[in-house]
Amino acid sequence: xxxxxxxxxxxxxxxxxxxxxxxxxxxxxxxxxxxxxxxxxxxxxxxxxxxxxxxxxxxxxxxxxxxxxxxxxxxxxxxxxxxxxxxxxxxxxxxxxxxxxxxxxxxxxxxxxxxxxxxxxxxxxxxxxxxxxxxxxxxxxxxxxxxxxxxxxxxxxxxxxxxxxxxxxxxxxxxxxxxxxxxxxxxxxxxxxxxxxxxxxxxxxxxxxxxxxxxxxxxxxxxxxxxxxxxxxxxxxxxxxxxxxxxxxxxxxxxxxxxxxxxxxxxxxxxxxxxxxxxxxxxxxxxxxxxxxxxxxxxxxxxxxxxxxxxxxxxxxxxxxxxxxxxxxxxxxxxxxxxxxxxxxxxxxxxxxxxxxxxxxxxxxxxxxxxxxxxxxxxxxxxxxxxxxxxxxxxxxxxxxxxxxxxxxxxxxxxxxxxxxxxxxxxxxxxxxxxxxxxxxxxxxxxxxxxxxxxxxxxxxxxxxxxx
Numbered sequence: 416x417x418x419x420x421x422x423x424x425x426x427x428x429x430x431x432x433x434x435x436x437x438x439x440x441x442x443x444x445x446x447x448x449x450x451x452x453x454x455x456x457x458x459x460x461x462x463x464x465x466x467x468x469x470x471x472x473x474x475x476x477x478x479x480x481x482x483x484x485x486x487x488x489x490x491x492x493x494x495x496x497x498x499x500x501x502x503x504x505x506x507x508x509x510x511x512x513x514x515x516x517x518x519x520x521x522x523x524x525x526x527x528x529x530x531x532x533x534x535x536x537x538x539x540x541x542x543x544x545x546x547x548x549x550x551x552x553x554x555x556x557x558x559x560x561x562x563x564x565x566x567x568x569x570x571x572x573x574x575x576x577x578x579x580x581x582x583x584x585x586x587x588x589x590x591x592x593x594x595x596x597x598x599x600x601x602x603x604x605x606x607x608x609x610x611x612x613x614x615x616x617x618x619x620x621x622x623x624x625x626x627x628x629x630x631x632x633x634x635x636x637x638x639x640x641x642x643x644x645x646x647x648x649x650x651x652x653x654x655x656x657x658x659x660x661x662x663x664x665x666x667x668x669x670x671x672x673x674x675x676x677x678x679x680x681x682x683x684x685x686x687x688x689x690x691x692x693x694x695x696x697x698x699x700x701x702x703x704x705x706x707x708x709x710x711x712x713x714x715x716x717x718x719x720x721x722x723x724x725x726x727x728x729x730x731x732x733x734x735x736x737x738x739x740x741x742x743x744x745x746x747x748x749x750x751x752x753x754x755x756x757x758x759x760x761x762x763x764x765x766x767x768x769x770x771x772x773x774x775x776x777x778x779x780x781x782x783x784x785x786x787x788x789x790x791x792x793x794x795x796x797x798x799x800x801x802x803x804x805x806x807x808x809x810x811x812x813x814x815x816x817x818x819x820x821x822x823x824x825x826x827x828x829x830x831x832x833x834x835x836x837x838x839x840x841x842x843x844x845x846x847x848x849x850x851x852x853x854x855x856x857x858x859x860x861x862x863x864x865x866x867x868x869x870x871x872x873x874x875x876x877x878x879x880x881x882x883x
Contacts, residue, residue: 416608417643419632421615421652422461431468431583434461441655441773442762443815450762454775455816456655462612463594464653465818465864470582471564471591472862473516475507475869476500477525479714479722480859483750486722487857488782491752492683494857497826497837498873500527506869513597515569516865522558525710537566537575541698542743543728549801555711560727563592563865570596582729597868617770619648619664619673619847627673627847633768647846647878650824651871654684654853655816658759658823659773661834661841674824674841677831681759683822685858686777688787689748689811691729692794694803698741712793713860719785724749724860726794743798747790748811748819750858752780759823777814819863824853839874850874 425434441454458465479486483494508530517534520526536559539547547557564581565574575590586593613635620642622628627648633640650657658681662672674680712723729746751757757778761771779787795806811817827833830842833856839848850871852863859866 417645418608418610419614419616419630420462420610420612421635421656422459422464423612424462425459425467425585427585427587429468429585431459434459439766439773441775441816442764443775443777450774453815454773456653456659456773456775456820457816458653458818458820462610466592466594467585468583469818469864470862471562473511473518473561473563473865474861475527475529475561476503476859476861476863476866477713478527479525480750480857480861483722483857486720488720488752488780490754491780492755492825492856493827493829493832494753495827496856497828498870503866503869503873504528506872507865510597510865510868510872513570514563514592515565515572515596516561516563517559517566518561519559522556523710524556525713534566534569537562537564540728541741545696545698545741545743545801546728546745546797549797553796553800555797558710563596565590565592571599572596597872615768616650616652616660617663617768619660621666621668621673621844624668625843626845633770635768638768645846647848647882649848649850649874649878650853651849651851653851654820654823654855655759655773655775657849657851657853658684659761661824662759662761663771673844673847674834676843679825679830679832679834681823682755682757683753683825683856684757684759684775684777685751685753685819685821685855686813686817687748687819687821687858687860688724688751688779688783689746689813689817689819690787690791691744691746691809691811692791692798692806693742693744693809694798694806695740695742696802696804697739712790718789719782722749722860723786723793724790726790726797743801743803745794745798747787747794748860749783749786749790750860751783753822753825753857754778754780757822775816779814819852819858821852821855821858821863824849825856826854827856838877839870848874848878 438457438460440452441456442450443454445451481496481499518532519536550557572589615633618631620629629644631642661680664673715723726747729744760774824834826835841847
């Protein structure tokens with residue numbers, strides 16, 4: 416098996432701030448309607464992808480995330496997944512056993528059924544304790560965020576010893592699981608897997624109208640091109656990059672791009688709506704141990720459409736307690752409407768590799784603007800209860816792309832509203848699959864990493880069975 420990986424191994428001590436300047440950008444529309452080069456079509460462009468620098472948050476999608484028809488706007492695309500939680504559950508369980516997830520079962524009232532946790536939840540930061548106490552006084556039910564970070568030694572990896580910030584930083588100890596962690600004990604025959612770093616897939620060629628024959632790829636340093644024949648092609652670049660590859664693969668048998676006979680490739684791209692509130696308060700004494708983030712506003716009749724999102728602690732840049740003051744910061748996010756007009760397409764201009772630049776066209780739906788305001792008010796109330804006198808709001812600029820990339824190769828049973836079937840197979844191509852966040856017909860209201868992993872494992876098992 417050949418893995419074409421555009422990125423390279425991140426250097427020790429890497430952070431998003433130190434490496435993101437090397438990522439290609441995308442074009443996004445400005446308020447004036449012109450295209451500007453501020454789009455973010457990557458989580459992380461590196462070996463291991465977004466899991467190299469993520470916070471380790473390992474939520475399972477909730478039941479409503481697989482069928483949100485009662486909560487989406489009338490002009491949205493069909494949000495129903497062609498699979499449900501019950502079908503995905505065995506793969507969540509296997510991954511959790513393989514890599515370890517620290518969580519407190521039953522604490523989250525919307526948590527779907529699961530096996531017992533393999534690791535106890537982590538202790539909480541002083542910030543998390545203050546937020547949890549404030550949530551309790553407001554009648555909310557805070558709980559520890561499930562993390563794919565060892566609270567005890569597990570899977571050949573050490574326990575976390577809280578040596579610094581996790582999100583957007585490499586883990587220096589290996590306590591946080593990464594893309595390799597579930598498979599470190601899986602033996603492979605010599606030569607069974609080749610990972611080609613710095614190799615960008617630029618085009619898929621069809622052998623006939625219903626079968627992929629080869630992939631053309633580009634060495635990102637030398638700009639030399641090569642081609643590899645394939646029995647099966649699986650796209651896992653991310654929701655934006657996989658859609659762009661299908662569009663770049665226009666040819667006589669697929670004049671608008673592979674899988675794009677009904678114009679759906681790129682459509683339904685979702686980034687999640689999100690934002691931050693922050694402030695500081697006086698810390699007289701540490702509160703007793705208590706969980707740290709509520710899901711009370713996920714399903715809430717007071718939220719526009721009845722579906723809100725998550726609010727949880729986000730590490731501020733400065734975590735130290737100074738002169739009795741402590742900085743608090745909350746992140747809130749929610750699933751956005753899957754809209755046909757929110758899409759990935761290709762520009763006429765070219766990037767440094769000579770490929771058509773990616774355009775991310777995204778507009779926040781009016782319903783989502785109201786939902787975002789609802790979550791911002793609830794998060795601000797929480798900080799105020801925690802003693803913050805002045806609450807500041809910060810944009811996440813999610814409209815330009817984010818760490819949460821979904822849709823673009825939507826799964827479904829109707830080819831006029833989707834690109835792939837329930838197994839991730841492109842509807843009209845027998846041996847071409849999408850196994851990243853592009854599969855998601857609805858983005859869900861929690862972090863997608865664990866669900867992308869579980870679904871990719873489900874698809875991989877299907878492919879392996881068929882090839883055998």
